[in-house]
Amino acid sequence: MVKIGILTGSTRDSRVNIQVAEWVKSIADKRGDAEYELVDIKDYNLPRFNEPIPAIMSQDYVAREAHVWSEKISELDGFIFVTPEYNKGVTSGLKDAIDYLYVEWNNKAAGVVSYGSTLGVTATNDLRLILSVPKVAVVGPSVAMSLFTDFQDMREFNPAPFHEDTLNKVLDDVVAWSTALKSVRGLEVSV
Incomplete structure (x- = not known):
């Protein structure tokens, strides 16, 4: 069974992001087709990305603060990113969390809830x-x-009911692609 992380995309104290991520997890947990885990980037206390070399240039290089983050992303097979839109883009916290790593993300699948x-x-x-x-x-x-x-x-998340159908389509694809991509990563695939 694949492990799918539901990643929050905001670290603001006043965020509604966690409400949306919890909604995603509540629907995902009803399915029984994967192991779903809520992964709150705020819990990892990553400082602003300011490393001497980019992660892409050294597969072994991970900032001291990012070791726990690296371990978490490594153990996941796929992701659902829950992201707000700030100034027509993702938050700097989410961008930094992605930039801290490289190989840990490779050949995995993702869906987006925005x-x-x-x-x-x-x-x-x-x-x-x-x-x-x-x-x-x-x-x-x-x-x-x-x-x-x-x-x-x-401030209070109250999604329209039709979003659940769309979310299930996203989850269908993320689980299928995550399962298939395990073989690309050289891992045993069991269905």
Whole structure:
């Protein structure tokens, strides 16, 4: 069975991101097709990315603060990124968390759940481009939610019921691709 991490995309104290991630996990846990885990990037206390060499240049190089982060991403087979859209992109905290690592992301699958004033569509597209460099295969369907209709007063998450169907399509693809990509990583695949 594959292990899928549901990664938060915000570290702000006032974030609603955790509410969305918990919703994703509650739906995912009903499925029984993978092991799902909520992975809150805020828990890893990663400082601003300011390393002497990029992770892509040295497979062995991981910043001291990122060792636990590296271990967590290494043990996962796929991801659901839950990202808000800030200024038409992903948050700096999420970008830094991705940039700290390279090989740990390689040949894994991801889906995106986004939200924002324009449904987080630009953040989703931004994340697709960012994840292409560390060789993460981002699945086609994505969940896009509005701060105006899926949140009460932009603070309390209250998603429209149809989002659950879309999320299940994302999860279907992430589980299938994560399973297939295990063989690319040289791991035994059991269905």
